[in-house]
Amino acid sequence: MNSNWKKIFDMIQKPERIIIGLMSGTSLDGLDIALCGISGEGRETKVRLIQFTTVPYTNAFKAEVKAIFSRRDADLQQVCLMNEKIGVYHAELILEAIASWGLKPEDIDVIASHGQTIFHAPQSLHGLEAYPNATLQIGDGDHIAVHTGIVTIADFRQKHLAAGGEGAPLAVYGDYLLFSRKGEDRIMLNIGGIANFTYLPADQDASKVFSTDVGPGNTLMDQFVQRHYDGLYFDDQAKIAQAGQINNLLLERLLRADFLSSEFPKTTGPELFNLQYLEDAMAAAGVADLSPEDVMATLNGFSAAVIIDAVKRCFGAGQTPSIYVSGGGMHNPLLMRSLRAGLPTAQFFTTDDLDINPDAKEAVLFAVLANETLVGRGVDFGNREGVPSVQMGKVCLPV
Template sequence: MNTNWKKVFDIIQKPERLIIGLMSGTSMDGLDIALCAVRGSGTATSVRLLEFKTADYNHEFKAEIKSIFSRHDADLQMVCLMNEKVALVHAEMILDAVSSWGLKSEDIDVIASHGQTIYHAPRSLHGLAKYPNATLQIGDGDHIAVKTGIITIADFRQKHIAAGGEGAPLAVYGDYLLFSKKGEDRVMLNIGGIANFTYLPGDNDATKVFSTDVGPGNTLMDQFVQKHYVGVYFDKDSSIASAGKVNQSLLEELMQSEFLEADFPKTTGPELFNMRYLEQAQDKTGTLHISKADVMATLNSFSANVIINAIEKCFGKGTAPSIYISGGGMHNPLLLKQLKTGLKNAEFHSTQILEVNPDAKEAVLFAVLANETLVGEKTDFGNRKGIPSVCMGKVCLPE
């Protein structure tokens, strides 16, 4: 037997696997690295988060990614070069993290790499009838495997698209396996660049599980701050937005996107919700010259309204789901205040109460997806749009 595949076979036989989950989102702050001890599979999966860190991207690396991120005119040579460079930078970050935890590469069974999304193009966004759903994440898995010496499972989103999905959101798979609870209807709300949530029914029926993007989370606020405040990448503690006043005419115009009215499930990204989207809304409402703080206050309310409306659309006004929050948006106090005001009957929790660091949740979920690739069977979510019943990820061998 090929020695690489023998190693894979040996890992599959283990009662517990050490898997490093990686996540780098559209905010491009850095690489989330989660060391997970994973047992079982399917609904019998259990995960212990052993270590977690975010390896920050330096300014030059961020600029290189942004030069090809969500752009129709991206330089094809730069896309090729960054596919390799992102992988090599991630590999170095992994090796540094492993060393800092007092471990060696041979102690780790598998790396689960999400990669860096540079373009998301579901049909609902590109509108080209002759072309399928598509998405592209760079950071080649083979480079990570060779550089670290660790088997790497990568490129998860392509199988989702091949099986009829839009390549996002993938959180539904891990959310269902880890966080479903008999007798409690749960909403797993992740506020990253784009806000998305998974509905987990209290009867644990997988055919009722529901996951969707809802619209902008942090992306517009982050883009605005980065454009107008030198050396600032996000509105820490919502200090800028809190100093401003919501402009109602601008807010109403921002809410006019057809995407926000589309049925669930759906996906989106900065390809739609970007500075051009904001500037068009400001131009239409004559608000191009309002203060930066007022724009930020309005964008904060925009994200809050998008989330509130989506949850009410699914569950009705006055319902009381248990909402478990993760992602960078949970550190935005003004956004959280607006969510709690708008969803008065809901109970809000951090995923920390479920023993998963909310900043690490997305990386942990990719570790779970990799575990399913190795030892799981596909979960039957029924014959429904957007949630194909598949295992995902390509196996990249280090030798």
């Protein structure tokens, strides 16, 4: 038997697998690395978050990714080169993290790599009837496997697409396995570059579970800050936004995107919600000379408004869901105050209340997806558009 397949066979038999989950989001903050101990499968999955770190990206690396990120005119040679470079770079960061934890590569069973999204093109965005849903994550899994010597499961989103989904959000799978609780309606709200949530019904009926993008989380705010404030990548503690005032004319224009009123589940990205979208809205609203502080206050209010509307559409204005927040947006005090004010009957928590560091949550969920690839027997989410009942990921073997 091939030694790598024997290694996989042996790890499948273990009562607990040691899996590193990776996440690198559209905000390009850095690489989230979550060291997890995972036992069981399906609804019996149990996770121990053993270690977690976020390794910040250098400004030079961010610039390289941004040169091809969410651009229709991206240089194809640079896309190819960055596919390999990101794989090697992530491998280096993983090895450094493993060493800092006093471990060796042979102590790790599997790496679960999300990769770096550079373009997301569901049919609802590209509008081309002859073409299917598509998405592209780079950072080749074979490079990670070869450079670390650890079996790597990567490229999760392609199976989702092949089975009829849009390739996102994938959080629904791990959220249901880890966080569904009988008797409590839950929303697992992740505020990353794009805000998305998973609805977990109190009756735990998997056929009712869904996950959806709702609109911009941090992406427009981050893009605006990076263009107008030298050396800044985000609005730390919403200091800029809190110095301004929401412009209602601009907010009303921002809220006009057809995506925002379309049915759940749905996906989007910076391909739609970008600085051109903002500039067009400012021109249409006649506020092209708005101060940067007022623009930031309005963008902050825009993100809050789309999240509030989506939650109300899911539950109705009078319901009292429990909302568990994760992602970078949970650290934005103005955004969180707006959410609480707009959803006064909801109870707000973070995934810390569920024993998962909210900053680590997405990386942990990819570790769970990898565990399902190895030992899962599958969960039936019903025959619904956008939530195919599949296990995802490609297995990449070391040399």
